[in-house]
Each structure stands twice: as C-alpha cells, then as structure tokens.
Amino acid sequence: MVLVHAHPDDESLMTGGTIAHYLARGVDVRVVTFTLGEEGEVIGERWAGLVADGGADQLGGFRIGELTAALAALTPPGREPLAPVFLGGAGRWRDSGMAGSAAAEHPRALVRGSLDEEVAALRAELTAADPQVVVTYDAAGTYGHPDHRRVHEVCAAAVAAHVADTGRPVKLYESVSERSAVEQGLAAADGRVPAGWRMPAPGELPGYADDEITAQVDVSAVFDRKVAALAAHATQVTVAPSGTEYALSNNILQPIGAIEHFRRVDPGVDRRAPRETDLFGGVA
Numbered sequence: 001m002v003l004v005h006a007h008p009d010d011e012s013l014m015t016g017g018t019i020a021h022y023l024a025r026g027v028d029v030r031v032v033t034f035t036l037g038e039e040g041e042v043i044g045e046r047w048a049g050l051v052a053d054g055g056a057d058q059l060g061g062f063r064i065g066e067l068t069a070a071l072a073a074l075t076p077p078g079r080e081p082l083a084p085v086f087l088g089g090a091g092r093w094r095d096s097g098m099a100g101s102a103a104a105e106h107p108r109a110l111v112r113g114s115l116d117e118e119v120a121a122l123r124a125e126l127t128a129a130d131p132q133v134v135v136t137y138d139a140a141g142t143y144g145h146p147d148h149r150r151v152h153e154v155c156a157a158a159v160a161a162h163v164a165d166t167g168r169p170v171k172l173y174e175s176v177s178e179r180s181a182v183e184q185g186l187a188a189a190d191g192r193v194p195a196g197w198r199m200p201a202p203g204e205l206p207g208y209a210d211d212e213i214t215a216q217v218d219v220s221a222v223f224d225r226k227v228a229a230l231a232a233h234a235t236q237v238t239v240a241p242s243g244t245e246y247a248l249s250n251n252i253l254q255p256i257g258a259i260e261h262f263r264r265v266d267p268g269v270d271r272r273a274p275r276e277t278d279l280f281g282g283v284a
C-alpha cells in the first residue's frame with residue numbers, strides 16, 4: 001500500500017488511522033511525502049524562528065523529525081518504525097505555500113517543477129513497492145492547497161502509467177471527509193472548545209455527501225496511535241485536552257475521526273456496490 005501526501009502532517013491528519021490499521025495487520029505500508037512543508041505556519045513561540053518567511057528557513061528539516069516521530073507512533077510497538085520517504089529524496093521539491101503565495105515562485109517549488117519529472121519520481125516508488133492499493137487526494141486538493149492539487153495530478157498520471165506498464169490493477173482511493181461524520185464530531189465537541197479556539201462556520205470544513213463516499217476504514221482500535229502521531233506534529237497541530245479534536249495554527253476546532261473515509265476512483269469501481277470497509281477488499 002502506498003499513500004502519497006504533500007506535506008509532513010497530512011499523512012496523520014488524513015490517513016493516520018488507516019496507516020496504523022494496515023501496519024497492525026502486517027501490510028507493507030509506504031508513505032511518500034512530496035515536500036518538507038517548508039512554508040507551514042508554526043504554532044507557538046518555541047520554534048517560530050524556524051519559518052521560511054522572515055525566519056531561519058529551517059522548518060523543513062525540523063519537520064522531517066516530526067514526520068519520523070509521527071510514523072513511529074503509527075507503527076505497532078516492538079516493530080521497526082515506518083520511515084519517511086520523500087519524493088525524489090528529501091529536499092528535492094519544496095512546499096509551494098498556500099494559493100497566491102510567493103513561495104510558488106521558488107525554483108524548487110513543487111508546483112513549478114516539471115510534471116514529467118515528478119511523475120517519473122513517483123513511478124520509481126510505485127515500481128519499488130508494486131502496490132495493490134494507492135491513496136491520494138481529490139482533484140480539489142482537499143481544501144484547495146496548490147501542492148495537494150499537484151499531488152492528485154502527479155499520482156493519477158503515475159498510477160495510470162504504472163498499471164499500463166505492469167498490467168496489474170491498482171485500487172486507487174482519494175482520502176476525503178464525510179460531511180455527516182464531521183458534523184457529528186463537531187456536535188460532540190460543542191461545549192468543550194479550548195480557550196482561543198473556535199468552532200468552524202457551517203460548511204467551512206471540506207466534506208462529501210454520504211453517497212459520494214465509497215469506502216471507510218474503522219480505525220478506533222488504533223485511535224490512540226493516530227492521536228500520538230498528530231501530537232508529534234507539534235509545530236502544525238495541537239490536540240485538544242479531550243484527545244478527540246485538534247486545531248491547526250488557525251485555531252479552528254476539527255474532530256479527529258475514528259472512521260476514515262475514501263472515494264475509490266480507479267476504473268474498477270462499482271458505485272452501486274455497498275460501501276467498502278477494507279481498502280484491500282477483492283484483492284487476491
């Protein structure tokens with residue numbers, strides 16, 4: 001199984017439970033991260049001087065450490081910790097920043113790089129892993145981050161080329177939120193909003209209607225590992241004292257899901273079939 005992500009923290013925020021779930025089942029899970037997350041906003045004062053804009057521009061290197069700790073937290077105790085893999089090697093492509101950011105003009109910015117070169121780099125990872133399942137982002141890039149949209153584009157092209165090369169099918173999924181599950185999580189959290197945080201406005205968090213979701217993975221058995229992984233990304237994520245919500249630097253409360261949701265998008269999908277509960281369902 002290969003999961004492709006844009007920045008350190010996305011793997012835990014979007015798919016941390018799924019990574020822990022399949023690691024616990026003994027699956028060969030690989031997480032490929034496209035950039036070091038150099039343009040992230042830092043929570044708190046302690047590491048604030050590391051930022052790219054007006055700081056030491058050391059955040060990317062620091063976040064390798066956070067990602068390493070997060071993947072270790074997702075690994076079952078006693079097993080060799082899952083190690084990070086960066087597309088093209090650590091530092092090859094750089095975080096392009098939020099839409100409209102000057103960081104997109106950086107010579108190594110992911111969105112400025114050669115699409116062909118990025119696809120070739122991901123194809124090399126797919127060739128090495130020969131995955132049955134690949135997880136990526138939706139075409140909207142989750143919440144519209146240019147790097148997330150780019151990851152979607154690169155992954156779609158790399159998987160199509162890999163399947164054409166090998167003749168073996170790949171189950172391709174987009175990691176998404178289910179709107180009703182987000183609303184349930186928010187309803188449960190209402191009344192225990194940590195000081196300085198706020199509830200999201202209606203519709204502020206991205207989400208899909210129930211009938212657009214084709215698969216879900218129950219990660220409640222590894223929920224503690226997912227929370228520990230989120231906490232490992234301390235420059236980016238704060239876990240609420242409840243242990244069931246988090247916030248990014250914008251201080252908007254978001255639920256930590258015990259069920260993770262996906263849309264299957266490869267040609268093998270049957271949209272009339274019941275929702276899958278195992279991304280490896282039907283895999284020989």
Ligand SMILES: [Zn+2]
Nearest residue numbers: 006007010145
């Ligand atoms: Zn991201």
